Structure formats: structure tokens, C-alpha cells
Amino acid sequence: MLKTIPTHQLRLGMFLHQLTGSWMNHPFWRSRFLLRDARDIERIREAGIQEVVIDTALGLDVAPEAPAEAAPPPIAPSPAADTPAAAPPLPEPHPAIASAGPEYTAALDVSRRSLGAVVELFTQARLGQALDAQTCVPVVEDVMSSVSDKPNALISISRLKTVDDYTYMHAVATCALMVGLARQMGLPDDKVREAGLAGLLLDVGKAAITAIEPELLSKPGRLSDEEMALLRTHAKRGHEMLVKEGGFSAAVLDAVLHHHERIDGSGYPDALAGARIAPLARMAAICDVYDAVTSRRPYRAPWDPGEAMRHMAQAKGQFDPMIFQHFVKALGIYPVGSLVRLQSNRLAVIVAQGKDSLLKPRIKVFYTAEEQHRLSPAFELDLADPDAADKIVGVEPPASWRFQDLDQLWLE
Structure with missing residues (x-):
């Protein structure tokens, strides 16, 4: 009330x-x-x-007035009784975040604010309460401003998720990816805002699923056919939820419903193919998959960003090729955090994209593969510098090397 x-x-x-x-x-x-x-x-x-x-349906009411005459002291409520159901604690951040340098300060602030808003949004959805389109707009505006100031900072930060905060941070990350992609495609601000809003809301239907099966999204093993079928209802559930509340554009509603459709018709829920999939849903499919595969999940380790780009480029019939080209230009052939091998047989992580060439980013060199030892200290190298005398020859799978501090290296 x-x-x-x-x-x-x-x-x-x-x-x-x-x-x-x-x-x-x-x-x-x-x-x-x-x-x-x-x-x-x-x-x-x-x-x-x-x-x-x-x-008062989402939180506490006004405290009752003290009685006029002395009365026995009330029984102290338990902590659970004094905590509204709509107030889950914010998940702990990814441990690498503690290493973030000043370049990421503003992006971290946006990430934290957005995370809090998404936690509340999903909690309201899980409890069957009304969702207001206007409460989402400030989050998208915040993300748009951050992506404009430092295009890759928020996108890179948002990739760092723990298993516990995946559902919420996935919404923030996909919002940032959609904004970055829309900017790269040259869309006007109102369409960029629409793209960001779609990214933020793609998985809101999962909140309804957690009300049915609370442990489904965090299950460490393979889902059964019945569990997978339930999970796949999230697109329709989210769409129905947003249609009921009103205030969302037709394009946003369509993206929420169809972000799992694939160009070759192999997706769901309607097995749409080719031109039958709207542009915003095609953009959402790319951003959703990239963030999902580069994030740690209960059942697998995250893919390296460079590996993810390579696999997605090879997934013929899955993604719109023209939009995917824009996506690569937005993030880079080797996104920030990618582990790469150099012609000099040294290993490095990508710390920033090059200004003039996707093949010549700024890197941090930290390991010699031939001698198998760490370089002390690690050093940055701009491959666009004519004096760099080195180049990237390929992406390396981090699992083969078992480095424990790759994220700290590019965050410093």
C-alpha cells in the first residue's frame, strides 16, 4: 500500500x-x-x-506510536521479522575488483548503482509486484554516460561476476554491451537507450522461475530435460510480465521475447529465422551469448574474451553477420582481458583497444612461454607504436596455463 x-x-x-x-x-x-x-x-x-x-507492501510501515502509559516491553523481533522480503543482500563483488585502478573508478560506481537497482527489480518481479519502466531508465542513462566517457571500462568490469551475482550482473553487463553495440552501429540516442533497456530486461522472466524452482539457476550439474524446458520459458514469462505492466516499447518487448532466436531458425521460443528476427533481438542475441560464455557459471569456467569472439565468429547461422562485425569493432578482435601469444613467444593480456587498428591493442606482457617464467616486472606495450617490434599471433586458452591473476593484470 x-x-x-x-x-x-x-x-x-x-x-x-x-x-x-x-x-x-x-x-x-x-x-x-x-x-x-x-x-x-x-x-x-x-x-x-x-x-x-x-x-508498505515492499518494506516496513511507519513505526507504531509509543503507548500513553507504561506497558510491558514488547518481545524483540527476530532479524528476519524486521527485514522485508524485498531486501536481499547485495552479492559480494568478484575478488579481482579490489585491484581495479583509477581508470575504472567511475565504471565501478556505475556498476554498483546498477547492481542495486537490478537486485530490487528482480526481487519485485519474483514477488509478482509491478515493474515500472521509468525506474529502469536512470540505470540505462547511467550506463550510456559511462560507455560514452570510457567505452570499454564498464563493459570490462561487468564481465567480472561471481556465481552468486551472475543473474543480476548479467543484466548490467548486457545493458552495457547493448549500449556499446548500438553506439558502434551509429544509432540515435533514443535507439541506444532502447537497446540498453532491452539488455537490462532480457532475463527478467528468470525471476518468475526462481519463485517456482529457487535453486534452478544455481544448479551446478547438467539440467534435466524438464528443468531445461522450464528455464526456456523465461523469455515468454518476461515478455508477458512487461506487457502486463505497460510502458515498454514494442521493440524492447520483442527483444525480451526473441533474444534466444537464431538466424538459422534453431532458437526459441518461436524458431524464427532470418529477416523474421527483429534487429534489436539480433543485437540482444549476440550480447547475451557473449556475456554468458565469458562469465563463471556453476557448471563451467568462463571463456577467455578472445576465445569467445573466435567461437562466436565460427558459429555459422547463429548470429547476424553484419551486426556481429559491429560487435567486434565495439569490443575489439581481442577484447580487454584476453590472453594472447606474441610473435616473440611471450604471453600478454589486453588492457585497452588500439585507436587505429583492431589488431594493435595496448597489452601487458607478463610471461615468457619458451622459458616458462614470469617477467618481473610486467610491462605495457602499445602494439601501434612503430618501435613495438612485436605482434599478436593468436589467442591462448587460460585453462592451459592456470594463471590465477589474469583479471588483476588488466585491471591494475
Whole structure:
């Protein structure tokens, strides 16, 4: 139930539905969120906001007034009783994030904000509560700004996921990938925003599945035929959910429904082929698969980004070839974090894309394959520099080398 209350009655655990006044007059990038931090309550009051609207179905209600005369002290509630169902803790970040250098500071901030919003979005979906298109827009705007400032920073950061936060961070990563791809394709801002929104919402139907089978998405072994059939319903469930709520464009709805379709007709849920698959759904298919295969899952290790590009390029009939070319240009033939072998028989990781050539990125050289030892210290090399005197000869599978710190190397 929605309830307007004075800000002096705010307390942690309440779900803020609306801040009064213009969004330009308060310090929050979104107006609907769960109050988890006491500092947020202080910031609301410091902004001069007199009243807010809370949703008691998603969080705590106003504390009951103290009785006029003395009464026995109430039984202290258990921690679970005082914690609303809509407030799951944010997953722990990937351990490599701790090594991120200043180049990734802004991207990390966007990633954290977006993750919090997606956790709340999926929780509302899982509980069968209303999803508002407008609550998603600030996340997409944040991502668009980050991708414009430093095109690969957020995309690279978002690839680092733990098994526990995969579902949420996959939404953030796919949003960033869709924005980057749309920018590379030269689409106008309204279409870039639409692409980002589609990426954010592709898997929202999985939230409904977790309400039926809570452990399905984190199952470490192979899914049974029945479990796979249930998982494949997420596209239709997400589409139905968004149609019911309203406010989403036809293109976004179609991308959510058809992001698992394939050019050769081998996808689902409708086995569409060729031109019957809309452009936004074709873009979503590429971004969704790339992030999925480069992320750690309960049943397998992540693919190296360079390996992923190679495998996807060889997957004939799966992806739109023209859109995939744009995708390669957006991320690079060797995306940031790829492990590569050099002509000098040394190994390096990609740290940034080259300005003029996809074949000449900036790398960090850290290992000599012939002598099998680490270089100390590792050093950066710009392959576009005429004095570099080296070049990439191929992608190396990280599993063959068992390096434990590849992500730390390119993040530093």
C-alpha cells in the first residue's frame, strides 16, 4: 500500500516509492529504492524534502506510536521479522575488483548503482509486484554516460561476476554491451537507450522461475530435460510480465521475447529465422551469448574474451553477420582481458583497444612461454607504436596455463 509520510518518520527497511518535488532538486539518481543506509535518510532530510511516499507492501510501515502509559516491553523481533522480503543482500563483488585502478573508478560506481537497482527489480518481479519502466531508465542513462566517457571500462568490469551475482550482473553487463553495440552501429540516442533497456530486461522472466524452482539457476550439474524446458520459458514469462505492466516499447518487448532466436531458425521460443528476427533481438542475441560464455557459471569456467569472439565468429547461422562485425569493432578482435601469444613467444593480456587498428591493442606482457617464467616486472606495450617490434599471433586458452591473476593484470 502506498502511504505519504513526513520525512521525520523514515526508518531503515522502508521502501521509498516517490520523492516529492522535481528529480533535479534531490541527490538521488532514482526515486524508488529500499532504505538500507542511514546516510540516505540524512540526505533526504538535508535536501529539504518534507514528505515522501512509501510502499508498505515492499518494506516496513511507519513505526507504531509509543503507548500513553507504561506497558510491558514488547518481545524483540527476530532479524528476519524486521527485514522485508524485498531486501536481499547485495552479492559480494568478484575478488579481482579490489585491484581495479583509477581508470575504472567511475565504471565501478556505475556498476554498483546498477547492481542495486537490478537486485530490487528482480526481487519485485519474483514477488509478482509491478515493474515500472521509468525506474529502469536512470540505470540505462547511467550506463550510456559511462560507455560514452570510457567505452570499454564498464563493459570490462561487468564481465567480472561471481556465481552468486551472475543473474543480476548479467543484466548490467548486457545493458552495457547493448549500449556499446548500438553506439558502434551509429544509432540515435533514443535507439541506444532502447537497446540498453532491452539488455537490462532480457532475463527478467528468470525471476518468475526462481519463485517456482529457487535453486534452478544455481544448479551446478547438467539440467534435466524438464528443468531445461522450464528455464526456456523465461523469455515468454518476461515478455508477458512487461506487457502486463505497460510502458515498454514494442521493440524492447520483442527483444525480451526473441533474444534466444537464431538466424538459422534453431532458437526459441518461436524458431524464427532470418529477416523474421527483429534487429534489436539480433543485437540482444549476440550480447547475451557473449556475456554468458565469458562469465563463471556453476557448471563451467568462463571463456577467455578472445576465445569467445573466435567461437562466436565460427558459429555459422547463429548470429547476424553484419551486426556481429559491429560487435567486434565495439569490443575489439581481442577484447580487454584476453590472453594472447606474441610473435616473440611471450604471453600478454589486453588492457585497452588500439585507436587505429583492431589488431594493435595496448597489452601487458607478463610471461615468457619458451622459458616458462614470469617477467618481473610486467610491462605495457602499445602494439601501434612503430618501435613495438612485436605482434599478436593468436589467442591462448587460460585453462592451459592456470594463471590465477589474469583479471588483476588488466585491471591494475
